[in-house]
Amino acid sequence: MARSDAAARALLTQFGIDDAPIDPRLIAEKLGVLVVPQDMPDDVSGMLMRRGDEQVIGVNQKHHENRQRFTMAHELGHLKLHRGRPLILDTDTRVNFRDTVSSMATDREEMEANRFAAALLAPEAMVRRAARDAEFRTAKQLVHLMAGRFGMSEMAMNYRLINLGIIADPTPTP
Template sequence: MAYFDVHTQESLIRKWARQLRAVVASDRSQVPIASLAQARGISRIIEIPLHSDGLLARDGNELVIYLNKQLGVSRQRFTCAHEIGHTYLGNPLLNDSSTKGEVGKDKGCYVEFTQQNSIDEYLCDIFAVELLMPREAVESLLNQYGASIRCVQRISSIFGVSLSAAAWRMAELDRENLGVIWFKKMGKPNCPEDVRLRVHWGVFPHQQRTYLPRYDSAKADSLVVKSFLSGQVVEGPEKMDIGSVRGLKHLVCKRFYNTVLCLVFDNVPASRVTDSHLKTLPI
């Protein structure tokens, strides 16, 4: 595929994901990922011990997806969708068996980590998000629950994806300028014993560029820390100073195991059904 610009590629790969989903008729919310892989010419999906989440390889005339057997089911589904995405990006090592052997130690197989192109990695993540969580269905959950922790949990359980993938999809389809930061209780590489709630991962789909320094820590009086200590949904205004995420924001935070999911709103949306209100509703 010729590289024109990333936005054109992004809309193309989203279109391919929607087309692929339509190939296998299913009325289930959780797309039949193995059948979709098969429809893309992948003959086997194999779970093995791996250092990465997964990889797509050529084995003779076959295309095979290897998945890290230690990942949970939802992470495996996302990884599998990501690897299917690679079949669209025209990697010559996948398409042309005459290049076999050029990858050296990997016995002619194309393996994920030999690929330098991080744009492809980004596009394959976009592909997975679009394939696993249909826009209309997520938008209808957003209308029902508003952008909230509850909505993230519903997306995750309905579509069989991780909370991270669900939060990403919710943020990108929300009409407001919503971003997501995951904090994790951990040390720094150069100071492993200095354990704090630190930036682990984040996404701000409505912004051109966001810089989030990994390992930046949440302040001791932050709502992030409060939600970690209480285990409850904690929300309110907070002045942020993490990379390019600065100034007064409205945060909604919830602890999950040793992490905190933090929804970052630019403003307090007047019409939002808050997570604290939801908690008091009868189930």
């Protein structure tokens, strides 16, 4: 099991969460992390700021609710897995941004945070159980059903189902 998956599973276990949809805002609150909706440029989904014991997740409030949920989970991944990157400010604040570059997942930390977010919002056991119990005829229907069940975009659920080996190929998403 990848480090990202194990960290997500540990967090769900820590808070006794065993049913979807998972609420990443509630998890953040339980960890003492303030979540702040903000106006951000369209290509920035969110950011994590840490200074000492204070942690704040900023989320682009203009983005769709499902994208905001994934962004919160992604930033929680950075919190649990990564030390953060320095931002040049006149303070000792460390910031992780989630933007169009990070969402392409070409950087190891960004890939880990994306994997953590998927594992947090759509835990493997829950996804397998829901897929087994779902009534569908096509992979596209399954993706649509599962995206609604887990509060994720169809694109994110598509990748999750592929990564879990439940479907073989990407399905067209709106």
